[in-house]
Amino acid sequence: MTLPLLLQHLANALALGSLYALIAIGYTMVYGILRLINFAHGDVFMLGAYVAFYCVALFLLPWWASFVIAIVVTALMGVLLERVAYRPLRDSPKISVMISAIGASFLIENVAVVLFGGRPKGVAVPDILNVKLTLGAVSVMSVSLVIPICTFALLAVLLWVVGKTRTGMAMRAVSTDLDAARLQAIDVNRIISFTFGSGSLLASFGGILWSYKYPQLNPLMGVMPGLKCFIAAVIGGIGNIQGAVLGGFLLGAIELLTIAFLPTLTGYRDAFAFVLLIVVLLVKPSGLLGSRQVEKV
Amino acid sequence: MLKVEQLSVHYGGIHALQGIGLEVPDGAIVSLIGANGAGKSTALRSIVGLVKPSGGSISWNGERLTGLATKDIVSRGVCLVPEGRHVFPNLTVDENLTLGAYSRRDRAGIAADREKVFGFFPRLEERAKQKAGTLSGGEQQMLAVGRALMTRPKILMMDEPSLGLAPLVVKMIFGIVRAINQEGVTVLLIEQNARAALEIADHAYVLETGRITLQGSGKELLAHDGVRRAYLGEADPVA
Numbered sequence: 001m002t003l004p005l006l007l008q009h010l011a012n013a014l015a016l017g018s019l020y021a022l023i024a025i026g027y028t029m030v031y032g033i034l035r036l037i038n039f040a041h042g043d044v045f046m047l048g049a050y051v052a053f054y055c056v057a058l059f060l061l062p063w064w065a066s067f068v069i070a071i072v073v074t075a076l077m078g079v080l081l082e083r084v085a086y087r088p089l090r091d092s093p094k095i096s097v098m099i100s101a102i103g104a105s106f107l108i109e110n111v112a113v114v115l116f117g118g119r120p121k122g123v124a125v126p127d128i129l130n131v132k133l134t135l136g137a138v139s140v141m142s143v144s145l146v147i148p149i150c151t152f153a154l155l156a157v158l159l160w161v162v163g164k165t166r167t168g169m170a171m172r173a174v175s176t177d178l179d180a181a182r183l184q185a186i187d188v189n190r191i192i193s194f195t196f197g198s199g200s201l202l203a204s205f206g207g208i209l210w211s212y213k214y215p216q217l218n219p220l221m222g223v224m225p226g227l228k229c230f231i232a233a234v235i236g237g238i239g240n241i242q243g244a245v246l247g248g249f250l251l252g253a254i255e256l257l258t259i260a261f262l263p264t265l266t267g268y269r270d271a272f273a274f275v276l277l278i279v280v281l282l283v284k285p286s287g288l289l290g291s292r293q294v295e296k297v
Numbered sequence: 298m299l300k301v302e303q304l305s306v307h308y309g310g311i312h313a314l315q316g317i318g319l320e321v322p323d324g325a326i327v328s329l330i331g332a333n334g335a336g337k338s339t340a341l342r343s344i345v346g347l348v349k350p351s352g353g354s355i356s357w358n359g360e361r362l363t364g365l366a367t368k369d370i371v372s373r374g375v376c377l378v379p380e381g382r383h384v385f386p387n388l389t390v391d392e393n394l395t396l397g398a399y400s401r402r403d404r405a406g407i408a409a410d411r412e413k414v415f416g417f418f419p420r421l422e423e424r425a426k427q428k429a430g431t432l433s434g435g436e437q438q439m440l441a442v443g444r445a446l447m448t449r450p451k452i453l454m455m456d457e458p459s460l461g462l463a464p465l466v467v468k469m470i471f472g473i474v475r476a477i478n479q480e481g482v483t484v485l486l487i488e489q490n491a492r493a494a495l496e497i498a499d500h501a502y503v504l505e506t507g508r509i510t511l512q513g514s515g516k517e518l519l520a521h522d523g524v525r526r527a528y529l530g531e532a533d534p535v536a
């Protein structure tokens with residue numbers, strides 16, 4: 001393999017890993033706060049991409065306005081999801097909540113099929129993200145560079161919110177000791193809504209960028225990325241934000257580089273995540289950056 | 298005044314509190330003593346809304362607390378230092394104190410209260426940037442009390458603050474309870490360390506398997522034969 005080709009593959013791996021990271025963060029945040037695997041998270045990712053698509057297709061809005069509207073709308077949908085599917089079961093056994101999560105996921109997917117149609121939709125990629133950048137023999141699309149930049153910027157904001165703001169402090173408190181958090185007059189429900197909202201916002205951000213890099217939508221497009229990103233979160237150490245990002249990048253890199261070096265394995269690309277999961281769980285069951293003492297947000 | 302009437306709590310089939318009543322007048326220190334499993338913690342957790350009672354009522358200055366969310370009860374100045382301290386181990390001492398003031402907006406008041414807490418517990422100021430999980434048991438108890446003071450409580454309820462602590466630390470904590478009380482904060486104290494709790498109390502109740510069996514002034518109960526036999530029998534660690 002030539003160096004330029006390798007660099008090209010690396011750029012794509014970085015972009016895919018960034019998208020995985022954006023979704024994985026939502027899993028890890030919700031798990032950190034509620035010890036719940038939000039099975040519908042991948043579907044939230046899908047909704048984000050569709051909302052942006054329809055803002056452009058139906059309302060003829062410019063792509064950037066659609067982007068902003070879509071992430072806000074999807075964040076609110078994430079908040080709504082928690083309200084209707086999880087909050088009523090707050091004091092129920094874990095298994096009930098899990099079943100509700102799976103049910104919510106199927107519901108969103110099937111409603112999406114009915115509303116959006118099962119046939120894939122082509123996305124118009126904004127011109128500025130569709131520029132071919134060439135440096136010597138290496139050429140990448142601008143979207144592949146924009147994606148990691150957005151991801152790192154969002155990660156920086158998120159870490160600042162969690163680490164430095166009052167709300168972030170309350171999130172960390174709620175995630176370690178719910179009753180003690182209540183005793184500080186923290187509105188636990190608001191913190192949980194905020195967590196779902198920000199996780200969904202990041203997922204929709206990822207979903208829209210995804211639709212610019214792989215410009216085709218279908219109602220089940222969130223299923224496989226959702227599953228992989230849950231795995232990424234577990235690999236990184238669930239509950240740990242940096243871990244989820246690390247897991248996302250690892251997964252993206254392994255997936256694309258394996259295909260690049262061993263094209264015969266292309267048919268198995270979705271299986272790599274599971275192999276990596278098994279290896280990591282065997283070596284370090286709490287995940288790469290996870291430990292019992294680690295901050296669970 | 299905090300008033301508890303006919304309070305009843307069930308945990309599944311266990312009838313943990315069987316219609317207890319107690320009153321905590323403003324400015325008083327009231328102690329609730331009883332053996333392990335008598336229902337002391339359950340009583341305090343019901344008052345702050347962490348446990349839903351199956352019957353009875355709890356009122357604070359005439360307002361009914363039963364049914365309110367914990368955050369709303371705490372914002373009214375009814376505050377609990379829970380059994381086992383429950384500081385946030387992966388937050389710093391400073392952050393723990395900041396969270397105590399979560400519902401407050403008066404910056405100046407918060408800063409003043411932080412100074413006051415550091416005045417009570419200089420150790421916390423030295424360790425302000427340290428994670429609470431790295432503190433010793435005694436320091437964690439200081440932090441739990443300090444964090445509670447940051448809510449600016451009108452009534453401070455403490456669930457076994459002396460549990461597992463060295464006698465010297467216990468003495469210090471009780472000294473601070475007294476000081477806090479002298480500033481006008483009402484105190485409801487739960488203890489297995491009955492002697493210390495009765496010595497400090499204006500009024501005290503004895504709780505036995507979910508029922509109040511005895512009440513009186515701290516002095517009366519200290520002199521009461523039954524109490525002496527059941528709760529003060531062993532040499533007490535507080536010097």
Ligand SMILES: Nc1ncnc2c1ncn2[C@@H]1O[C@H](COP(=O)(O)OP(=O)(O)O)[C@@H](O)[C@H]1O
Pocket residue numbers: 308311313331332333334335336337338339340
């Ligand atoms: N969460 C709970 N679930 C079931 N039973 C409980 C729970 N908490 C306390 N109990 C039971 O209620 C009774 C009173 O407990 P508690 O209030 O903790 O007593 P104390 O604080 O006086 O030691 C005990 O029998 C205890 O086993």
Ligand SMILES: [Mg+2]
Pocket residue numbers: 334337338339380456
């Ligand atoms: Mg107890």
